[in-house]
Amino acid sequence: MDRIDRKYRILQAIIDDYILTALPVGSRTISRKYEQKLSSATIRNEMSDLEELGYLDSPHTSAGRVPSNKAYRLYVDQMLKPPPLSVEETAFINQCFDRRVHQVDDMSMRIAKALASMTHYTSAVMTRTPRSEQVLSHLQLVPVAERRVLLILVTRGGAVRQSLLDLDASIAADELYMVSRILSSQLEGLRLSELPDALTRLSGSCATGLRQIVQAMAEQQPEAAGSDAVTLSIGGRSNLLGFPEYSDVDKAKALLSVLETREKVVSLLERNGEMEISVRIGPETGLEETRDCSVVTASYRLSDGRVNTIGLIGPTRMQYGKALAVLSQVGRSLGAILDEYDEHE
Amino acid sequence: MDRIDRKYRILQAIIDDYILTALPVGSRTISRKYEQKLSSATIRNEMSDLEELGYLDSPHTSAGRVPSNKAYRLYVDQMLKPPPLSVEETAFINQCFDRRVHQVDDMSMRIAKALASMTHYTSAVMTRTPRSEQVLSHLQLVPVAERRVLLILVTRGGAVRQSLLDLDASIAADELYMVSRILSSQLEGLRLSELPDALTRLSGSCATGLRQIVQAMAEQQPEAAGSDAVTLSIGGRSNLLGFPEYSDVDKAKALLSVLETREKVVSLLERNGEMEISVRIGPETGLEETRDCSVVTASYRLSDGRVNTIGLIGPTRMQYGKALAVLSQVGRSLGAILDEYDEHE
DNA sequence: ATTAGCACTCAAACAAGAAGAGTGCTAACA
DNA sequence: TGTTAGCACTCTTCTTGTTTGAGTGCTAAT
Numbered sequence A, B: 001m002d003r004i005d006r007k008y009r010i011l012q013a014i015i016d017d018y019i020l021t022a023l024p025v026g027s028r029t030i031s032r033k034y035e036q037k038l039s040s041a042t043i044r045n046e047m048s049d050l051e052e053l054g055y056l057d058s059p060h061t062s063a064g065r066v067p068s069n070k071a072y073r074l075y076v077d078q079m080l081k082p083p084p085l086s087v088e089e090t091a092f093i094n095q096c097f098d099r100r101v102h103q104v105d106d107m108s109m110r111i112a113k114a115l116a117s118m119t120h121y122t123s124a125v126m127t128r129t130p131r132s133e134q135v136l137s138h139l140q141l142v143p144v145a146e147r148r149v150l151l152i153l154v155t156r157g158g159a160v161r162q163s164l165l166d167l168d169a170s171i172a173a174d175e176l177y178m179v180s181r182i183l184s185s186q187l188e189g190l191r192l193s194e195l196p197d198a199l200t201r202l203s204g205s206c207a208t209g210l211r212q213i214v215q216a217m218a219e220q221q222p223e224a225a226g227s228d229a230v231t232l233s234i235g236g237r238s239n240l241l242g243f244p245e246y247s248d249v250d251k252a253k254a255l256l257s258v259l260e261t262r263e264k265v266v267s268l269l270e271r272n273g274e275m276e277i278s279v280r281i282g283p284e285t286g287l288e289e290t291r292d293c294s295v296v297t298a299s300y301r302l303s304d305g306r307v308n309t310i311g312l313i314g315p316t317r318m319q320y321g322k323a324l325a326v327l328s329q330v331g332r333s334l335g336a337i338l339d340e341y342d343e344h345e
Numbered sequence C: 001a002t003t004a005g006c007a008c009t010c011a012a013a014c015a016a017g018a019a020g021a022g023t024g025c026t027a028a029c030a
Numbered sequence D: 001t002g003t004t005a006g007c008a009c010t011c012t013t014c015t016t017g018t019t020t021g022a023g024t025g026c027t028a029a030t
Helices: A002-021 A027-033 A040-052 A069-079 A087-098 A107-119 A173-187 A192-204 A208-220 A237-242 A249-260 A262-269 A320-340 B002-021 B027-033 B040-052 B069-079 B087-098 B107-119 B173-187 B192-204 B208-220 B237-242 B249-260 B262-269 B320-340
Strands: A122-129 A136-145 A148-155 A160-166 A229-235 A277-281 A293-301 A307-315 B122-129 B136-145 B148-155 B160-166 B229-235 B277-281 B293-301 B307-315
Touching: A002 A027, A002 A040, A002 A069, A027 A040, A069 A277, A069 A320, A087 A107, A087 A320, A107 A122, A107 A229, A107 A307, A107 A320, A122 A237, A122 A262, A136 A173, A136 B136, A136 B148, A148 A208, A148 B136, A148 B148, A160 A208, A160 B160, A173 A192, A173 A208, A192 A208, A229 A262, A237 A249, A237 B249, A249 A262, A249 B237, A249 B249, A262 A293, A262 A307, A277 A320, A293 A320, A307 A320, B002 B027, B002 B040, B002 B069, B027 B040, B069 B277, B069 B320, B087 B107, B087 B320, B107 B122, B107 B229, B107 B307, B107 B320, B122 B237, B122 B262, B136 B173, B148 B208, B160 B208, B173 B192, B173 B208, B192 B208, B229 B262, B237 B249, B249 B262, B262 B293, B262 B307, B277 B320, B293 B320, B307 B320
Parallel strands: none
Antiparallel strands: A122 A229, A122 A307, A136 A148, A148 A160, A277 A293, A293 A307, B122 B229, B122 B307, B136 B148, B148 B160, B277 B293, B293 B307
């Protein structure tokens, strides 16, 4: 027991050191810096065992050892003591949410920037708004051009969706406002997913002007017809280039390309289970390009049905402790702020 | 005359070759690939002259020569023959604008992606909406939470701005809609820059419910109070890493960091004169970090006052011809599409 | 005015050796 | 039996010296 305990203490020391330095760590280093009671020879034996167990890899015979993905897994699952954030860090986070937020739009960008600057990793903030759970609060049609109308949908949570409608014939501005009022009262309270049905039902029984709009909405409205709306903000892309693992430009380029492909980023952030916090290591990230990255995410379901995910992307040699601490703290604050909007529901 | 002509023909050959290969070009190369009538010795003499004139630099004694910024300047101002886009390229651009655009939001991102993929440079699309020229078309207040209201402003061009207002006391939804109607009719047709004045004028003479809203708007509305609204989309960040000038990760990182600082990107895109198309080379870009980059931009003023700028960022050794061709073609199509929205004005 | 020829320069590529970090194994030791 | 000192061995990295090749500048010949 004592024996086993020591083995994992050594493993942890190796992981800690490697996370810090990115250099393969040798027996001597451990014996000097972490386990001064033990000689390097003893450590060597233990390390040999650990390699056999699959927790360590050696780049070549005389280069020290490097933690395997299996080791990182064990590390985050078992060994990670939740490290408390420093006073400054907590203060920084609070300050981010402190001032009243009036600009809804750039909120997630601000969070992403904050996450990136605190951790030096690349960050992402994703908000998925499920169509089926969003309830319409208000609808407004605004004339934009001859035969072109701006349709604005506001949901209970305060999300605004806009899309343009092309009409067959032009409609006077006055008539348009009237139609807005009618539709708004008819459709308010419905879920967005129920809109298409409601629209076809309506289109049967109404005047020509109204009917034209309703049909255009039914046909052309991608928001309601398509899948969930997903917004994405990414911060700290250049942070990745600071790590020695990306001093090879080709690797860096491959990774940055991933960040430019919306679907790939979404797939990285998408949680596969229901758990709030998830750590995916190396191949677990699911993408070939990120086979030596780790992704840490925290997801929160808001009371209006939206799902908010914040995440960090970095090398597998990531400071998991800090990443988790920052993510959960920011996630908590963020969840609180966002839910505030819905407090009357 | 003939003499001078030849000198600049040689300079052009050097620039062309360097743009293509990124390698210092020697006299031999020119004599073989571009000026087969002349011996390398002759070219050498001319190159020596050109260096004296400040058009060429030599990295070291025996390394061939590299065009100076002054040379690029001459190149784009005098030597650049407008190279026609290939059929495929024109087709690609048209296809981008072909399908009806219903999603206003991601339009600029789509353009940015297209620009980047056509040129392999980094692209940016900026839309500046001057507050003073935007005319209010519709205003809507929507309840979001107890004492919290979503204010939506729609302008004639079809731009939608939203901001949150905090109220001192809660207001019933019905009352809110009534206030919306009143305000909308009172303020419609005003320029956004006139809103603050109009609001203070209004707040003197109205009922308490209305007054509270008006005051909140006057105090809290950053959109109307602040400067012009600027949206920014950037594409093809990872493209930069493909160029040999950024195989040094530190340089690449510095450049990518610039792209993460909103104000810096804006300053890069900001045109200093009134000209539609601008090419800035090296230090002309105005930022220390981009002293060996060039920025090519095209700006278009739309009929509703918005100014749209699309730009490309790459090494000074940029394919200026292609960049200009693509930018002006895309700019033309984009201007046409965007102005369509305003055709009834 | 052009060009052939030649001496000279300098970076990049290559090879060989030395240094250093680290391992595995064996034998001695508590 | 677990621990450790010692040693041979293995690789990488660093250094140094050498070669190669591309390119220039100058001079003299055409």
